[in-house]
Amino acid sequence: MKVKINQEKCISCGSCPSLAPEVFDFNDEGVAEVIKQDVPKELEEAVKDAIEFCPTQAIYEEK
Numbered sequence: 001m002k003v004k005i006n007q008e009k010c011i012s013c014g015s016c017p018s019l020a021p022e023v024f025d026f027n028d029e030g031v032a033e034v035i036k037q038d039v040p041k042e043l044e045e046a047v048k049d050a051i052e053f054c055p056t057q058a059i060y061e062e063k
């Protein structure tokens with residue numbers, strides 16, 4: 001799967017970097033960014049959780 005963040009929606013809650021630190025990190029502005037766009041199989045569950053739990057629905061799977 002591929003994952004993206006709509007950074008205009010991110011409120012920097014910290015959920016996604018804590019759920020999947022290999023995939024999400026904060027940039028210099030304190031906004032979450034994707035650091036690994038092609039999500040390896042073993043991280044897909046964590047990324048799906050991050051999508052589910054993002055309070056602003058900023059994270060989405062790119063089909």
Ligand code: SF4
Pocket residue numbers: 005009010011012013014015016017032050053054055056057058059
């Ligand atoms: S879970 Fe959503 S709002 Fe929270 S840091 Fe990640 S993208 Fe931003």
